Amino acid sequence: MRFLLTLSLLTVMGMVQAEGVRALIQSSPLAGSQYYALSTVWQEIRRGDALTLVREPDNRHDRNAIRVEWRGQKLGYVPRAQNRVIAAAMDAGDRLTARVSSVNDNKNPWLRVAFEVFVEL
DSSP states (O other): OHHHHHHHHHHHTTOOOSTTOEEEEEEEEOBSGGGSTHHHHTTTOOTTOEEEEEEOTTOSSOTTOEEEEETTEEEEEOOGGGOHHHHHHHHTTOOEEEEEEEEOOOSSGGGTEEEEEEEEO
């Protein structure tokens, strides 16, 4: 909710007026990617590629779960330690977008793909 206060302050100050403005609200590594499609598609993924965030409120492991997809392929999740604010924003109907911020050839799956989440104003 801290980002909502910041956005409200910027709006009051007249700094956010144009349509199409977006604000970065989170940058994270991709969690759980070793269990999903990342291993088969990671070499095709490029920095800047759009990602889809899918809310999973009925996920039996985490009620704040947010699935991350690339071109319809399930890649992993927003890390549990960082998903509460994003889940609340999605549940409130905020317009969020996500994109790949880095791709690395690393044996550690947590270090292969990082992504950014933006709120669209």
